[in-house]
Amino acid sequence: MSSINITVPDLPESVSEATVSKWHKKIGDTIKRDEILVDIETDKVIIEIPATHDGILTDIIVNSDSSVKAHQILGIFNSLKTSNPCKSFHIPDQINSLDSHKTNYINTEQVQSLSPSMRRLVHENDVQPQILKNNNCHTIVSKEKIKEHSVNSFISSSRSQDEKKPASLTTQDRSEKRIPMTLFRKRMAERLLQTKNTTAMLTTFNEINVQPILTLRKKYGLAFENKHSVRLGLMPFYIRAVIESLKHYPEINASIDDSEIVYHNYFDISIAVSTPRGVITPVLRNADILSISDMEKTVKELATKARNNKLNYHDLTGGTFTITNGGVFGSLLSTPLINPPQSAILGMHAIKDRPMAIDGQIVILPMMYLALSYDHRLIDGREAVGYLEKLKSLLEDPTRILLDI
Incomplete structure (x- = not known):
C-alpha cells in the first residue's frame, strides 16, 4: 500500500477559501477510483473531490464545516496495489451483549499490538481486542466500530431508562441546535x-x-x-x-x-x-x-x-x-x-x-x-x-x- 493525500484543488479565481461541506466516506471505508470522497463548498459552487485510486480511507484531517484553502490536505487514503483489499469487518453478536462491568477477556499480547489510542478505546468501551484484529487492518476499522458500539450502548441504556420513567416525565424536551453558517x-x-x-x-x-x-x-x-x-x-x-x-x-x-x-x-x-x-x-x-x-x-x-x-x-x-x-x-x-x-x-x-x-x-x-x-x-x-x-x-x-x- 502507498499513502495518498486528499487535497483541495485549485479554487476559482477570486475565491480564497472554501468550507468542507460533507464527507461521503468514513475512516476504514473501502473506496473505488472516481468515487466522490468529499464535497467542498465555496460562496458560489460545490466542488466534488473524487478518489484517484482504489483504496481505504485511513485518516480525515479536516472535518466538516471547517475552512480550507487551495492545496490543503483534507485526508489520507491507502492505495490498494493488490486485488485483495482488507475484508469488511464484522463484530460478533457478543459485542452487543457485553455486561456493564469490565470484561476479563483482554489478551495482553493483543492489547500491546494495538496503538495507544486503540488501547484506550478498548478499555473505555469494554471491547475484547481479540475480536477487533482483522488481517492487520484493526487500526483502520476498529475505531469506528468501537465508537459505534459505544454510541449504540449509550442509546440502548438511555432508552431503557426512559421506558422506566413515569409518563408524566416523558414530555418533549425544549431543545436548541446550533450549526455553523455555511x-x-x-x-x-x-x-x-x-x-x-x-x-x-x-x-x-x-x-x-x-x-x-x-x-x-x-x-x-x-x-x-x-x-x-x-x-x-x-x-x-x-x-x-x-x-x-x-x-x-x-x-x-x-x-x-x-x-x-x-x-x-x-x-x-x-x-x-x-x-x-x-x-x-x-x-x-x-x-x-x-x-x-x-x-x-x-x-x-x-x-x-x-x-x-x-x-x-x-x-x-x-x-x-x-x-x-x-x-x-x-x-x-x-x-x-x-x-x-x-x-x-x-x-x-x-x-x-x-x-x-x-x-x-x-x-x-x-x-x-x-x-x-x-x-x-x-x-x-x-x-x-x-x-x-x-x-x-x-x-x-x-x-x-x-x-x-
Missing part, C-alpha cells in the same frame, strides 16, 4: 448587506394580464413539445420580453464600476433558482440570440444542475440583469434585492384571477404583479417606469415581439 450563507449575507448599504435602491411596480400568453401556450403547447421534446413554459416569454425591453432602456442592463458606467451590448440573464443551499443565480448567456426552445432547454438544464450542486463557477458569473420568480412559491408581491454588480432585478409573482375593469366592464383575468428594483444612482424613475410599461405591452401582446414594435 460559507455560501455567509457570502450571501455579505452581498445582501452590501446591496442595502452601497446602492440607492428603489422598487417600482406594475401588473400584467397573463391571459394572452396562457392562450398562446395552450394553443401551441402540444405541437411545440412534439417538435422540440420539451414543454413550453412561461419563462421563455418573460425572458424574451425582458430582453426586448432592455434594448429600449440600456441603462437597466448597465452597471457601475467605480466612477464609470458600463453599458453591456450583450444580454446575459441571471435566473434565480431556489436550492437547498439557498437562492443562486445561474446565467443564461447570449439570451438574445436563443430561440424559445433553446431558452426552455437551457433554463431547465441550469435549474437541474443548480439543485444537484453541479454548477461550475462560470455558470454563476457575469450576468447583466436578473429575473426572480417568487410566484412559484405563491408570493403575491415582493421587493427583490439587486444582484451586484448589476443595477436592476425583475421580480415576477403568482398569477391570480382578479376582477379587472376592461372597457367599462368587470372581467375576471389572470393577473400578475411585476416589481423592478433598481439602483437610483444609475436609473431614474422615468426609465424604471418606462421599462415596466414596455415589458407590460410585450407580455400582454406577444405579437409585438415578433414585429419589433
Whole structure:
C-alpha cells in the first residue's frame, strides 16, 4: 500500500477559501477510483473531490464545516496495489451483549499490538481486542466500530431508562441546535448587506394580464413539445420580453464600476433558482440570440444542475440583469434585492384571477404583479417606469415581439 493525500484543488479565481461541506466516506471505508470522497463548498459552487485510486480511507484531517484553502490536505487514503483489499469487518453478536462491568477477556499480547489510542478505546468501551484484529487492518476499522458500539450502548441504556420513567416525565424536551453558517450563507449575507448599504435602491411596480400568453401556450403547447421534446413554459416569454425591453432602456442592463458606467451590448440573464443551499443565480448567456426552445432547454438544464450542486463557477458569473420568480412559491408581491454588480432585478409573482375593469366592464383575468428594483444612482424613475410599461405591452401582446414594435 502507498499513502495518498486528499487535497483541495485549485479554487476559482477570486475565491480564497472554501468550507468542507460533507464527507461521503468514513475512516476504514473501502473506496473505488472516481468515487466522490468529499464535497467542498465555496460562496458560489460545490466542488466534488473524487478518489484517484482504489483504496481505504485511513485518516480525515479536516472535518466538516471547517475552512480550507487551495492545496490543503483534507485526508489520507491507502492505495490498494493488490486485488485483495482488507475484508469488511464484522463484530460478533457478543459485542452487543457485553455486561456493564469490565470484561476479563483482554489478551495482553493483543492489547500491546494495538496503538495507544486503540488501547484506550478498548478499555473505555469494554471491547475484547481479540475480536477487533482483522488481517492487520484493526487500526483502520476498529475505531469506528468501537465508537459505534459505544454510541449504540449509550442509546440502548438511555432508552431503557426512559421506558422506566413515569409518563408524566416523558414530555418533549425544549431543545436548541446550533450549526455553523455555511460559507455560501455567509457570502450571501455579505452581498445582501452590501446591496442595502452601497446602492440607492428603489422598487417600482406594475401588473400584467397573463391571459394572452396562457392562450398562446395552450394553443401551441402540444405541437411545440412534439417538435422540440420539451414543454413550453412561461419563462421563455418573460425572458424574451425582458430582453426586448432592455434594448429600449440600456441603462437597466448597465452597471457601475467605480466612477464609470458600463453599458453591456450583450444580454446575459441571471435566473434565480431556489436550492437547498439557498437562492443562486445561474446565467443564461447570449439570451438574445436563443430561440424559445433553446431558452426552455437551457433554463431547465441550469435549474437541474443548480439543485444537484453541479454548477461550475462560470455558470454563476457575469450576468447583466436578473429575473426572480417568487410566484412559484405563491408570493403575491415582493421587493427583490439587486444582484451586484448589476443595477436592476425583475421580480415576477403568482398569477391570480382578479376582477379587472376592461372597457367599462368587470372581467375576471389572470393577473400578475411585476416589481423592478433598481439602483437610483444609475436609473431614474422615468426609465424604471418606462421599462415596466414596455415589458407590460410585450407580455400582454406577444405579437409585438415578433414585429419589433
